[in-house]
Amino acid sequence: MIDKQVESLEAAVADIHDGATIMIGGFGEAGSPIELIHALIDQGARELTVVNNNTGSGGVGLAALIQNRRVRKMICSYPRTANSTVFPELYRAGEIELELVPQGTLAERIRAGGAGIPAFYTATAVGTVLEEGKEVRRFDGKDHVLEHGLRADFALVKARRADRYGNLDYSKTTRNFGPIMCTAAACSIVQAEELVAPGDIDPECVVTPGIFVDRVVVVADPAHESHLVKEGRTYP
Amino acid sequence: MIDKQVESLEAAVADIHDGATIMIGGFGEAGSPIELIHALIDQGARELTVVNNNTGSGGVGLAALIQNRRVRKMICSYPRTANSTVFPELYRAGEIELELVPQGTLAERIRAGGAGIPAFYTATAVGTVLEEGKEVRRFDGKDHVLEHGLRADFALVKARRADRYGNLDYSKTTRNFGPIMCTAAACSIVQAEELVAPGDIDPECVVTPGIFVDRVVVVADPAHESHLVKEGRTYP
Amino acid sequence: MSSQSGWTREQMAARVAVDIPDGSYVNLGIGMPELVAQFVPKGRELVYHVENGLLGMGPDPEPDAADPDLINAGKKPVTAIPGAAFFHHADSFTMIRGGHIDVCVLGAMQIASSGDLANWSTGAEGAIPAVGGAMDLVAGVRTVLVLTQHTTKTGEPKLLERCTYPLTGKACVDRIYTNLAVIDVTEQGFVVVDLAPGVSLDEVRAATGAPVGVGPALQHV
Amino acid sequence: MSSQSGWTREQMAARVAVDIPDGSYVNLGIGMPELVAQFVPKGRELVYHVENGLLGMGPDPEPDAADPDLINAGKKPVTAIPGAAFFHHADSFTMIRGGHIDVCVLGAMQIASSGDLANWSTGAEGAIPAVGGAMDLVAGVRTVLVLTQHTTKTGEPKLLERCTYPLTGKACVDRIYTNLAVIDVTEQGFVVVDLAPGVSLDEVRAATGAPVGVGPALQHV
Numbered sequence A, B: 001m002i003d004k005q006v007e008s009l010e011a012a013v014a015d016i017h018d019g020a021t022i023m024i025g026g027f028g029e030a031g032s033p034i035e036l037i038h039a040l041i042d043q044g045a046r047e048l049t050v051v052n053n054n055t056g057s058g059g060v061g062l063a064a065l066i067q068n069r070r071v072r073k074m075i076c077s078y079p080r081t082a083n084s085t086v087f088p089e090l091y092r093a094g095e096i097e098l099e100l101v102p103q104g105t106l107a108e109r110i111r112a113g114g115a116g117i118p119a120f121y122t123a124t125a126v127g128t129v130l131e132e133g134k135e136v137r138r139f140d141g142k143d144h145v146l147e148h149g150l151r152a153d154f155a156l157v158k159a160r161r162a163d164r165y166g167n168l169d170y171s172k173t174t175r176n177f178g179p180i181m182c183t184a185a186a187c188s189i190v191q192a193e194e195l196v197a198p199g200d201i202d203p204e205c206v207v208t209p210g211i212f213v214d215r216v217v218v219v220a221d222p223a224h225e226s227h228l229v230k231e232g233r234t235y236p
Numbered sequence C, D: 001m002s003s004q005s006g007w008t009r010e011q012m013a014a015r016v017a018v019d020i021p022d023g024s025y026v027n028l029g030i031g032m033p034e035l036v037a038q039f040v041p042k043g044r045e046l047v048y049h050v051e052n053g054l055l056g057m058g059p060d061p062e063p064d065a066a067d068p069d070l071i072n073a074g075k076k077p078v079t080a081i082p083g084a085a086f087f088h089h090a091d092s093f094t095m096i097r098g099g100h101i102d103v104c105v106l107g108a109m110q111i112a113s114s115g116d117l118a119n120w121s122t123g124a125e126g127a128i129p130a131v132g133g134a135m136d137l138v139a140g141v142r143t144v145l146v147l148t149q150h151t152t153k154t155g156e157p158k159l160l161e162r163c164t165y166p167l168t169g170k171a172c173v174d175r176i177y178t179n180l181a182v183i184d185v186t187e188q189g190f191v192v193v194d195l196a197p198g199v200s201l202d203e204v205r206a207a208t209g210a211p212v213g214v215g216p217a218l219q220h221v
Helices: A009-013 A034-043 A061-067 A086-092 A103-115 A178-184 A225-230 B009-013 B034-043 B061-067 B086-092 B103-115 B178-184 B225-230 C009-019 C032-039 C089-097 C134-140 C201-206 D009-018 D032-039 D089-097 D134-140 D201-206
Strands: A021-024 A048-051 A071-076 A097-100 A119-122 A136-139 A142-148 A152-162 A185-195 A215-218 B021-024 B048-051 B071-076 B097-100 B119-122 B136-139 B142-148 B152-162 B185-195 B215-218 C025-028 C047-050 C054-057 C080-086 C103-106 C110-112 C143-147 C175-177 C181-186 C189-195 C212-214 D025-028 D047-050 D054-057 D080-086 D103-106 D110-112 D143-147 D175-177 D181-186 D189-195 D212-214
Touching: A009 A034, A009 A185, A009 A215, A021 A178, A034 A061, A034 A152, A034 A185, A048 A061, A061 A071, A061 A086, A103 A119, A103 A142, A103 A178, A103 C089, A103 C134, A103 D089, A152 A178, A178 A185, A178 C089, B009 B034, B009 B185, B009 B215, B021 B178, B034 B061, B034 B152, B034 B185, B048 B061, B061 B071, B061 B086, B103 B119, B103 B142, B103 B178, B103 C089, B103 D089, B103 D134, B152 B178, B178 B185, B178 D089, C009 C032, C009 C143, C009 C175, C025 C032, C032 C103, C032 C143, C047 C089, C089 C134, C103 C134, C189 C201, C201 C212, D009 D032, D009 D143, D009 D175, D025 D032, D032 D103, D032 D143, D047 D089, D089 D134, D103 D134, D189 D201, D201 D212
Parallel strands: A021 A048, A021 A152, A048 A071, A071 A097, A152 A185, A185 A215, B021 B048, B021 B152, B048 B071, B071 B097, B152 B185, B185 B215, C025 C047, C025 C103, C103 C143, C143 C175, C189 C212, D025 D047, D025 D103, D103 D143, D143 D175, D189 D212
Antiparallel strands: A119 A142, A119 B119, A136 A142, B119 B142, B136 B142, C047 C054, C054 C080, C175 C181, C181 C189, D047 D054, D054 D080, D175 D181, D181 D189
């Protein structure tokens, strides 16, 4: 019987290797899989390349992963936020790399990676510094840049409900990068608030079909980053 | 107040012009907007380019549109089916053009058209006759062909429920090309079985957000192609 | 002259709102552009797109009803109207890149008379570059409106012959709403189409770093 | 020799089923490949992908329960298991093109010893070309299995040095299941890894239009 549930956060991230590329879901705090990220900090993998729209805030979650010096490189669109000091300091000190990608191009590169599209053209960033070094080509009388699909070794994603097949749904704007990251990672690891029976998620409303999910761990009452930041919490 | 409902099938298709490119949803009979197609036959537009996975069956729906000599060219992956004689006869007689596209490439070209991606690379069809005339380029040590986004003037799509914003859901495998065609057409015309109040379709379960839909016409009890074919029906 | 002359922030937002047609799909940038939603003329219905996955943003939530799972691009809690839809990021930017959003309203650091926009980076040494969805919006949205003070806090013009900051996009701005005037970007460069009460064309020209023409409606000025 | 020697259609399908690991995501082509689902060994669970938008196809419906809204790629009514998901065509081919489907089982007109497959067109004058999803499947699915009679109805070999019909894909077939044998496509060409009861290696060679090697398990034959 197919059953993608794993018993613990620890087991879920146990085989993440040094140097891995990891896509981490979330847009700001919405959809950020904080418990999986903290388990990854405990696990100890280093020299990671992390794909996330942002760089975390305060001293928890993604910001804590960076602060604990596990991240060699960030691929993101907006590495600056209100309560974000960790990334800026390391970046200014030259101790972390940044690949800046426009948000829609980042999403499309991830989607392409998951869909077996090695490269595509987009008008986004034409004529800007983010076009530099990229092939530019004219379609329909308009310049476009060539962008490449993005894949990862692992994805860490937060969902609302999951079943044993790995079918997922999400809560409101926490959906953001989760579904496309699940498609683009060799191993997609999901924390869900609830494990339900197959069929409990209406097949018309499954957002991530189970084929894109490898492991599910239940985190019934996930923390909210903004609450932890407000409390001044850090990790570990 | 935004209200995309139009009062009749006739009004829904009134402005389709000769020479238009029309994406028609459906995979075989599942999702085929037969009533909209019949309204288009009544309307009279000619020299159409039609994008559909197939070419219809029997003498109703898409097959009837072709039989009534309204279609100059088909773009599809599989123009042959059990009860399909209309297209083969015209094709052999050289009276209709065919652009044959692998099914997944067809879907991705439509999706790209709707997503503002003018072109992308795929490994599908490399080394086959459908690669001919296309740019081939190596990524990750593997050949890929350049394929172009596909857009249309109109889309005719069958949905299950719609609201006044044009939000849609679908029934089972009738979903197929509908959602992507709605994104790729300048004007998307939808026949839905039911018009519901905004919010009746759970915002987590909206399959086609209303931004991709221009007109909704209610066809409460749509015909099934296979039933009409079994009855030997033709149109008009 | 002060950058605070002419219209207030609220009046500027209201002036933008007047120009957005009924039924439009609209993306409002972070900051002053968010104000526009408060000034939509009665009888018009706009649908707000939030690039992190919501179509149909509603009014601000009551403070005790804020839901950390329901936020906007500025990471602030929002609400969803009945008839809203949630979707993932690739679908969200399909709406943007595919030309489905009718109007976006963005802030600006600099705008060139060619319509070039700079609104994401000063390019300063040590600055953390952060672009978000700005480059996608200006490349994909049909009509790009800019809402900004006419000059910087230190009185430097933001409307220029050429941007000196890194660009967000080339030739992408359609119309600019400042505290002093409403200005179209045309093939002939900046053209004033409306002036704030009490503001003269000369004042606009003095606060602008490029030639400023006059639209038909203001030929009498 | 007759193309009906050796295994029956059902035995061929069962032989394929034995080789598909527990938990696999599987796409079954139209025709004989559909039989494979009936022979999955007890204790294994496979998830069937239907390229027109269903993951989790179930057993055939009762005739009076056929739903024209729920069909497979062959346009025949199917069912969905609890835990199924419906999705649109671009998402469906994301599964295929993106390498997420573990195994597909396809029919064939011709297979070359290089692994080239021809299964969509004879290229004959007047034939209506129709490719469907075959080219996408062979380009994207991780393991491509072919299930076919060893020879055509008129006794011509289907396994050849080179395909003469238009290709579906190059070097894409991993293993071939015929009524006579199970044959791997290797860098050294065709290699028999299993023989149907009562079928000799010489019979296989006689029915094959290319050299046929022998795998380790059959070295004693």
